[in-house]
Amino acid sequence: MTTFADGIVENAWYPLGSPVDIRRHGIEHTRLMGRQIDLEVHRTWISPSVDGQALPVTERLGLVWTTLGRPNGPPQQLIEYYEVDRTTVNVSSAPVGLAGPKVLEGAVGLLDGSGQSDGAGSRQVAVGGLGIDRDEHGALRIVSDRANLGTLGAELACEARIVTPYSAVFAFRHPSRPPGQEHRQDLFAIFCQPLEAGLTVVHRLAAIVDLPAGEVDRIRSGRPIAQGDAPPPFETDAIRAYRTWIDGISPGALGTG
Amino acid sequence: MNVMLNPRSLVEDRTYLRHFWHPVCTLAELEAAGPDGAGPIGAKLLGEPLVIVKLDGRMRAMRDRCAHRFAKLSGGKIVENRLQCPYHGWQYNADGRCGKIPAAPSDAIPRKAFVPSYECEVKYDIVWVRLDSSWDATTIPHCGAWDNDEYKKVIVAQPYNWASSAERRWENFTDFSHFAYVHPGTLYDPAYSEPAIVPMDRVDGELRFFMEPGKDMLDTLPPDSPLGSWTYRAAMPFTVNLDIRLYKNDQPFLLWTTSSPIDDENCRNFMIIAHTDPDMPDSTPLDFQKLVLAEDQPVIETQPGDLSLEEVSLPTDKVSNQYRKWLRELAMGAMEGREGFRKALLTNTYESV
Numbered sequence: 001m002t003t004f005a006d007g008i009v010e011n012a013w014y015p016l017g018s019p020v021d022i023r024r025h026g027i028e029h030t031r032l033m034g035r036q037i038d039l040e041v042h043r044t045w046i047s048p049s050v051d052g053q054a055l056p057v058t059e060r061l062g063l064v065w066t067t068l069g070r071p072n073g074p075p076q077q078l079i080e081y082y083e084v085d086r087t088t089v090n091v092s093s094a095p096v097g098l099a100g101p102k103v104l105e106g107a108v109g110l111l112d113g114s115g116q117s118d119g120a121g122s123r124q125v126a127v128g129g130l131g132i133d134r135d136e137h138g139a140l141r142i143v144s145d146r147a148n149l150g151t152l153g154a155e156l157a158c159e160a161r162i163v164t165p166y167s168a169v170f171a172f173r174h175p176s177r178p179p180g181q182e183h184r185q186d187l188f189a190i191f192c193q194p195l196e197a198g199l200t201v202v203h204r205l206a207a208i209v210d211l212p213a214g215e216v217d218r219i220r221s222g223r224p225i226a227q228g229d230a231p232p233p234f235e236t237d238a239i240r241a242y243r244t245w246i247d248g249i250s251p252g253a254l255g256t257g
Numbered sequence: 258m259n260v261m262l263n264p265r266s267l268v269e270d271r272t273y274l275r276h277f278w279h280p281v282c283t284l285a286e287l288e289a290a291g292p293d294g295a296g297p298i299g300a301k302l303l304g305e306p307l308v309i310v311k312l313d314g315r316m317r318a319m320r321d322r323c324a325h326r327f328a329k330l331s332g333g334k335i336v337e338n339r340l341q342c343p344y345h346g347w348q349y350n351a352d353g354r355c356g357k358i359p360a361a362p363s364d365a366i367p368r369k370a371f372v373p374s375y376e377c378e379v380k381y382d383i384v385w386v387r388l389d390s391s392w393d394a395t396t397i398p399h400c401g402a403w404d405n406d407e408y409k410k411v412i413v414a415q416p417y418n419w420a421s422s423a424e425r426r427w428e429n430f431t432d433f434s435h436f437a438y439v440h441p442g443t444l445y446d447p448a449y450s451e452p453a454i455v456p457m458d459r460v461d462g463e464l465r466f467f468m469e470p471g472k473d474m475l476d477t478l479p480p481d482s483p484l485g486s487w488t489y490r491a492a493m494p495f496t497v498n499l500d501i502r503l504y505k506n507d508q509p510f511l512l513w514t515t516s517s518p519i520d521d522e523n524c525r526n527f528m529i530i531a532h533t534d535p536d537m538p539d540s541t542p543l544d545f546q547k548l549v550l551a552e553d554q555p556v557i558e559t560q561p562g563d564l565s566l567e568e569v570s571l572p573t574d575k576v577s578n579q580y581r582k583w584l585r586e587l588a589m590g591a592m593e594g595r596e597g598f599r600k601a602l603l604t605n606t607y608e609s610v
Contacts, residue, residue: 024610043455044467079571082571083566084566
């Protein structure tokens, strides 16, 4: 079972939802790591508290973030999100009956394309076309040439960066993009809000350069991407790399779903 | 490609701006320019030279070029209820057609002897022009001070020109995070350098948002500083109606501004100030605004007129980011035609509710 006593886990920032959704639906409470979070909505900000104690709060990436611990820095940075010619989409926020690290394990499975097996079940399968390493900050980096991001596109060249057991960013090129601006990547991100052990709200967003207007609805209406997707029933290179990485920073995080 | 040497523009084509109403001069300026407040007076809007003149009892806007030898009509005068060119005396009627050519009084007036005229209205004691009314998708922006009994004084300030694009001036007026650096001790306490990221709505062609600076700044800012809760109604593309509820006395105070795009690199700015103190001399709020503008102008005029996609934006730049996104959508919508433009301008979206 994922332990919330883990220092890395406790001292991280977590999203509580989109400020637009919180205002629109009059959401007054949510949960984080087994605690009730009260939300007070003001005209210019949203104030979270637990047991009457105000919590740190910031708004980034179209989400309200807080922490129950003492983070070293701000929530995950994704400066490209604020580029003016990107369409930013809060794809969805929905609960799944998995721990955050298991959600990410399923998301890593997207990098293996369709994840088809030969029916052999649990035998290990080495999937080609992947590059795996760690960046200078210790984040896991997996590069695939056949990722399947659902309504965002299939058979995509994609680079996933996994910074914490609760967040992942996928950089790819959306099929709608006209030629030009080859150096720029479109982005899809998953941020997990751990409600309880084994229960997580998965916040998913996209930031896509010059996305045609009609594509927003299509992305939102399609089958949710990386929302509790079960990893393939065999261990691919990507999943093995992820399990090794997470064991190194948060042992036992994948213990149960 | 070196993006600093070849920055991509936010908007490649600014012709969509011709579909909006823009101010060009005040009635006070017309009063000063000619008898009976009829002009003529010259102006420039989106690179187009205009002459503003009152003929047949209505304000008119025409291209400021005589059809004959392209002399500026704004240097002429009103004769026989026509606008007379200062060079050879050609006289133009209210509809822009030439009605008299003194050098050839017996000849028929050529059909090409006319100057294009544009839709022109007076509102808030300001003359407004729309260069392209073919889509009829826009209205003159709202000013909360006008016809509002709550205000005891409404001051239409003398317009001022900046060597800056209208887009840059709009952003400057609504930029929260520059206050601490450009206006320390005037509008803001440097301790408040990190602004709130506020919800923003698009309503009927206006960007609407609310800002609430720290009340404890009352102790450090001058008494004329309009510190209070700030409600913005910013009619696209260049107007801001800033409705302030002053902390010091809970009275309303209104700052209204519109930047008029002279061309890509210059703007003409109009301001209306309204307040509830009938005894306050006009010079008090006007002098304070002059002080603020004198702090802004030398900084803003160092920026290139063009807004660029290469500029680095932060989460706390939300207001200008949303503004830029909307400008871009308007420009792209206009490329699709009337319906695309109307949809981009008039589709409402809400974050605050």
